[in-house]
Amino acid sequence: MKATQRLNLFLVFAATCSLWSGCANVQPWERATLADYSMRPDRDPLMTAMSEHIYFSREASSGGRGVGGSGCGCN
Amino acid sequence: MLSQNKKVILGLTGWFVLAALTLADVKVGAPFPGLEAFGLEGTLPDRAGRVVLVDFWATWCAPCKASFPAYSMMQKELGERGFTIVAVSVDKKPEDYAEFLKKMTPGFATVRDAKQKLVADVKVPGMPTCYLVDRKGVLRMIHGGFHGDASVRELREEISRLLEEKP
DSSP: OOOHHHHHHHHHHHHHHHOOSSSOOOOOOGOOOOOOGGOOOOHHHHHHHHHHHHEEEEEEEHHHHHHHHSSSSOO | OOOHHHHHHHHHHHHHHHHHHHTOOOOOEHHHHEOGGGGGGSSOOOOOTTTEEEEOOOOOOHHHHHHHHHHHHHHHGGGGGGGEEEEOOHHHHHHHHHHHHHHEEEESSEEOOTTHHHHHHOOOOSSSSEEEEOTTBEEEEEESOTTTTTHHHHHHHHHHHHSSSOO
């Protein structure tokens, strides 16, 4: 097989792979699941309190976790 | 005469350009897609010769819901002058949509894009986004998000301008 044929074959293969890729962008209108309450990192108050305790015990600091919103990207 | 290599590269470039063109979103100054063609659930209001605000929203989107009282007020105040709001829900679950409307009772028309065909065709950049269409069906403004009074002021200014235009 010639070098140009190999290159062509590679280009076609790469183009095909890019079209069949499993990666996909989640569109803004498809973010219902991401916006669900269960996706919030602070959905469990007890777990949040424990995490806070560990954090301030180790880092000698507390607070600073006031960012709201979930994953819908609309807040 | 083009070499085999160049032909393949040219072919692939053409393929990608074609793919990009088919994904093109709507543009200001171009006609807004006809809503009837997308199988929306619910009753579309009469929009002929009217200034129309097409708002894309969802029950899981907090700013979308926050915009409803302001939009209801705008519909009430400007409806007689020829202004219509069509709120297109992109909710996949019909029960979420129905439950929200039962609680909220907005003062404007709402429909559901159950198959998310219209929203995908328009390629909405974020939630919520509204599209202001003039009396001739031409898209005149795209407003992303809902920022309270600032959004209302901006939209009202443009709507008033469009209402002044003759059909």
